Amino acid sequence: MTELPEKARAVIIGGGVSGCSLAYHLAKLGWRDVVLLERKQLTSGTTWHAAGLVGQLRGSQNMTRLAKYSVDLYARLEDETGVATGLRQNGSISVALTGERREELLRQASLARAFGVEVEEIGVGDLKVMYPHLNADGVVAAVHLPKDGQCDPANIAMALARGARAGGVRIAEGIRVSAVHQRDGRVTGVAWAAEDGSEGRIESDIVVNCAGMWARELGRMSGVSIPLHACEHFYLVTEPVEGLGRLPVLRVPDECAYYKEDAGKMMLGAFEPRAKPWGMDGIPEDFCFDQLPEDFAHFEPILEKAVHRMPLMAEAGIHTFFNGPESFTPDDRYYLGEAPELRGYWIAAGYNSIGIVSSGGAGFALAQWLEDGEPPFDLWEVDIRRAEPFMSNRAYLRERVSETLGLLYADHFPYRQPATARGVRRSPVHEHLKVRGAVFGETAGWERANWFAAEGEPREYRYSWKRQNWFGNSRAEHIAVRTGVGLFDMSSFGKIRVEGRDACAFLDRLCGNRIDVEPGRIVYTQMLNARGGVESDLTVTRLSEAAFLLVVPAATLRRDLAWLRRHLDSERHVAITDVTAGEAVLSLMGPKAREVLAACSPDDFSNDAHPFGHMREIEIGYGLARAHRVTYVGELGWEIYVSADMAAHVFEALEEAGGPHGLKLCGLHALDSCRIEKAFRHFGHDITDEDHVLEAGLSFAVKPDKGDFIGRDAVLRKHEAGLERRLVQFRLTDPEPLLFHGEPIVRDGAIVGYLTSGNYGHALGGAVGLGYVPCPGESAKELLASGYEIEIAGERFPAEASLRPIYDPKAERVRM
Known part of the structure; x- marks a missing residue:
C-alpha cells in the first residue's frame, strides 16, 4: 500500500528534468510540503535520451538569462548533491554555409554581446584548429561561444531530485494522476493510482503539469488547453574513434545537423526539415525508457551530408541508431505559467528539444512566480496564455509540429511565416483581400494581410536578411498612408466587453488612466502590475454608462481576459465577454480619410463633430457601424467597427468611395513601419510586464491623482526616485x-x-x-x-x- 500525504502545498506531475527542477527550486524557497508524482520512473519519458546540449544564447534577453542560469546551476549541482552531472563547458561552434546564414550568425553574435554572452567570430583557419575533423569546404562564417557545452541529462534530473528531497520534497514513482479535482474554477487537489493498486487523493490548491509529451492529454482532462505533441527525433552514435579528443559541440544548421563528442564517440543528431509526428492516437500507457522503431531512410539524407562534412563518419561504425519522442509546440517555444482556464493549474512543458538547457532556469522562474504571485521578469515569450484553445486540435498539431521541429535549424529570417496548418481564423473580408493580392501572415491563428502583391507578382514571401521581395510594395502602402489614404483590415483585434453596474469602478481599479469619462470617449491606457510594469496595452471605449469595449492586440487576448477575470471580485456586478468574432474592424488612415468617409456616409466627420479620441455611431453605405477616431499610424483616421454580417458590404462601400481619392489597401507590415516612425509602443517588444510604465515614456497615460489603482504606488515611487x-x-x-x-x-x-x-x-x-x-x-x-x-x-x-x-x-x- 502506497502512502502519500493527504494535503500538500503543491503537487507536481511529472518526473523529468522539468518537474525535478521545479521541485528543487521550491525546496530552495522553503516549500516543504511539496509532492512530485511520476507515473513510471524519473526521467523515463524524454529526459533520459536527450542529447544534453547546453547553449546559452537564446533569442531574447530573458530566455538567455534562464539558459545562463541553467548552466551555472548545473555547474554547482555535483558539489551540492554528490550526483555527477557530466557538465563540460567545452564550448560550441556554429558554422554558416550560405551568405544568408552568415548574416544570421553575425547578428546572433551581436545579440550575444548585448546580452553579456561571451562570443567570438572565427575564421576557417581557427575553425580547423579547434575542430580538426571538420571538412570546411563551403564554410563562409563560424561563431564560437566558449561557455556553451554539454551534460548528462538523466543525471542532471537525478541531482535536482536529490536536492529537492534534501529540502523536504516528497518524490513518489509509479504513481499515476487519474484526475485533477476542481471547484468554482480553481484546483482543489489530485486523485492518484499506484502500480500496486492503491489509490488516494491529495488536497492542494496548486497543481503543476510537468508531464512532457503527456501534458496535452493531462490538461484536457481538466479543460485546460496545452497545445503540444510528440515528434520522432533521431540521432546516431558511432563506435569509439581513435584520437577523437575533446571537441566543442558543433552545429551545421544548413545541413540540419549537430555533432557532439562524448566518451571518444561522435554523436550526429538531426532537425530534419519535415519531422514525423508520433503518438497521434495516444501514447501507450506502459511507455517507459522506450525508443521508437528505426527509420533509417528518413535519416539517410542527413547522414549523407554528414559523411561529407565529417569524413570520420564514413569510417566509424554505428554503435547506436536512436529514435525517441520529444514534445514540440506550434511556435517552438515552451509553456510556463498558470492556465487561463483554471486557477491554480500551472504548466511547465513543451520544451522543443531544448529542455535540458531550459529546465534549470524555467524551474527557478516558475518557483519564484508561485512564491511571489508574479513572474520574476518578463516571461511572455513562453507564457501559456499565448496559446489559443483551437491549437490543441490534433489535426492542427500533426501538421504544425511536423514543421516546427525543422524550423529549429532553418534560417530564422525576419517575418518568416509558418507554412502549415494555415487558414484557421479568417476575417469577414478575407476573400475580398485575397482576390486583391493580399499575402497573409498568421497571428494567434488569424490570417492577416501583411502586404499586397501587384497584379502579376508572385503572392509569396521570398525571405532574406536584406530587403525582401515585398519591401517596395510595403513602401508604397506606407507612403499612401502618409500622403493619401490607406485601408487596413484589423478584424483580428481582441475585443472584450466589460459591462454591469460596477464596470467603471472595476476598470478604473485596473487601468492607469482615468476610465470614468463620458460615453463616447476613447481612453488609451495600460493595465499595470504592482511593480508598475505593463500587463496590457489597450484602448477602452465607454459605450454607455455601464458598458465598455476593450480593444487589445490579437496575440494577447487570452492573457488580457485572464488578467481581468483574475481581478474580478465575486461581489462586483460585472460581466466580461469576448466579442472578438462578432465585429470586423476596418481601419481607414491618412490625410484623405475624411474625404473618403464623407463619400459613403452622411455623417459629419469634422473636428468639431467628431474630435480625436471619440467614438460615434455612423451610417456607412447601407449599413451601421461605430467610428472610433484613433490611430496606430500617426495620421488622421478612423477605425470602423462593424458587425461581421455587414463587414463585406462596408468594405465594398469604403473601397468604392476611396477610388477617386487613390485609396490603397495596406497590410500589417506598413502598419508597423508607420507606427515605429511615430514611436508608438508594441506590447511584448517595447513594453512588457517588466518595463515600468514611466520609463516606457507613457506617463501621459497614467493618472495617479484619479485615486487608487494597481501599480499606483510604484508609479509614485518612480516619480520620486527618478x-x-x-x-x-x-x-x-x-x-x-x-x-x-x-x-x-x-x-x-x-x-x-x-x-x-x-x-x-x-x-x-x-x-x-x-x-x-x-x-x-x-x-x-x-x-x-x-x-x-x-x-x-x-x-x-x-x-x-x-x-x-x-x-x-x-x-x-x-x-x-
Whole structure:
C-alpha cells in the first residue's frame, strides 16, 4: 500500500528534468510540503535520451538569462548533491554555409554581446584548429561561444531530485494522476493510482503539469488547453574513434545537423526539415525508457551530408541508431505559467528539444512566480496564455509540429511565416483581400494581410536578411498612408466587453488612466502590475454608462481576459465577454480619410463633430457601424467597427468611395513601419510586464491623482526616485541597413542595451528602432548629448536619438 500525504502545498506531475527542477527550486524557497508524482520512473519519458546540449544564447534577453542560469546551476549541482552531472563547458561552434546564414550568425553574435554572452567570430583557419575533423569546404562564417557545452541529462534530473528531497520534497514513482479535482474554477487537489493498486487523493490548491509529451492529454482532462505533441527525433552514435579528443559541440544548421563528442564517440543528431509526428492516437500507457522503431531512410539524407562534412563518419561504425519522442509546440517555444482556464493549474512543458538547457532556469522562474504571485521578469515569450484553445486540435498539431521541429535549424529570417496548418481564423473580408493580392501572415491563428502583391507578382514571401521581395510594395502602402489614404483590415483585434453596474469602478481599479469619462470617449491606457510594469496595452471605449469595449492586440487576448477575470471580485456586478468574432474592424488612415468617409456616409466627420479620441455611431453605405477616431499610424483616421454580417458590404462601400481619392489597401507590415516612425509602443517588444510604465515614456497615460489603482504606488515611487532608463527612438543616418529587433545600442563606444523593435521608416528615409538606454540620474539633455550607433552583424552605424517621435513630434497630423 502506497502512502502519500493527504494535503500538500503543491503537487507536481511529472518526473523529468522539468518537474525535478521545479521541485528543487521550491525546496530552495522553503516549500516543504511539496509532492512530485511520476507515473513510471524519473526521467523515463524524454529526459533520459536527450542529447544534453547546453547553449546559452537564446533569442531574447530573458530566455538567455534562464539558459545562463541553467548552466551555472548545473555547474554547482555535483558539489551540492554528490550526483555527477557530466557538465563540460567545452564550448560550441556554429558554422554558416550560405551568405544568408552568415548574416544570421553575425547578428546572433551581436545579440550575444548585448546580452553579456561571451562570443567570438572565427575564421576557417581557427575553425580547423579547434575542430580538426571538420571538412570546411563551403564554410563562409563560424561563431564560437566558449561557455556553451554539454551534460548528462538523466543525471542532471537525478541531482535536482536529490536536492529537492534534501529540502523536504516528497518524490513518489509509479504513481499515476487519474484526475485533477476542481471547484468554482480553481484546483482543489489530485486523485492518484499506484502500480500496486492503491489509490488516494491529495488536497492542494496548486497543481503543476510537468508531464512532457503527456501534458496535452493531462490538461484536457481538466479543460485546460496545452497545445503540444510528440515528434520522432533521431540521432546516431558511432563506435569509439581513435584520437577523437575533446571537441566543442558543433552545429551545421544548413545541413540540419549537430555533432557532439562524448566518451571518444561522435554523436550526429538531426532537425530534419519535415519531422514525423508520433503518438497521434495516444501514447501507450506502459511507455517507459522506450525508443521508437528505426527509420533509417528518413535519416539517410542527413547522414549523407554528414559523411561529407565529417569524413570520420564514413569510417566509424554505428554503435547506436536512436529514435525517441520529444514534445514540440506550434511556435517552438515552451509553456510556463498558470492556465487561463483554471486557477491554480500551472504548466511547465513543451520544451522543443531544448529542455535540458531550459529546465534549470524555467524551474527557478516558475518557483519564484508561485512564491511571489508574479513572474520574476518578463516571461511572455513562453507564457501559456499565448496559446489559443483551437491549437490543441490534433489535426492542427500533426501538421504544425511536423514543421516546427525543422524550423529549429532553418534560417530564422525576419517575418518568416509558418507554412502549415494555415487558414484557421479568417476575417469577414478575407476573400475580398485575397482576390486583391493580399499575402497573409498568421497571428494567434488569424490570417492577416501583411502586404499586397501587384497584379502579376508572385503572392509569396521570398525571405532574406536584406530587403525582401515585398519591401517596395510595403513602401508604397506606407507612403499612401502618409500622403493619401490607406485601408487596413484589423478584424483580428481582441475585443472584450466589460459591462454591469460596477464596470467603471472595476476598470478604473485596473487601468492607469482615468476610465470614468463620458460615453463616447476613447481612453488609451495600460493595465499595470504592482511593480508598475505593463500587463496590457489597450484602448477602452465607454459605450454607455455601464458598458465598455476593450480593444487589445490579437496575440494577447487570452492573457488580457485572464488578467481581468483574475481581478474580478465575486461581489462586483460585472460581466466580461469576448466579442472578438462578432465585429470586423476596418481601419481607414491618412490625410484623405475624411474625404473618403464623407463619400459613403452622411455623417459629419469634422473636428468639431467628431474630435480625436471619440467614438460615434455612423451610417456607412447601407449599413451601421461605430467610428472610433484613433490611430496606430500617426495620421488622421478612423477605425470602423462593424458587425461581421455587414463587414463585406462596408468594405465594398469604403473601397468604392476611396477610388477617386487613390485609396490603397495596406497590410500589417506598413502598419508597423508607420507606427515605429511615430514611436508608438508594441506590447511584448517595447513594453512588457517588466518595463515600468514611466520609463516606457507613457506617463501621459497614467493618472495617479484619479485615486487608487494597481501599480499606483510604484508609479509614485518612480516619480520620486527618478528614471533608471528610458525608451529612446533611433534613426539610422545611412539609408541602406535594416533593423528588426535585438540589435545592440552603442553609446559613446560601449554597448548599453539593444533594440526592442525595428523597421524601416519610409517617410524618414532610414531604418528606425526603439530601445531602452540606462540613464540613472541623467537629464534628457544629458542622455541625448551622447553619440549613438546601432550594431548590425558586427558593423556599427551612426544613429540619431530622440525621446520624442521623430515623425510629427507634436502629433499635429492626427488632429487635422
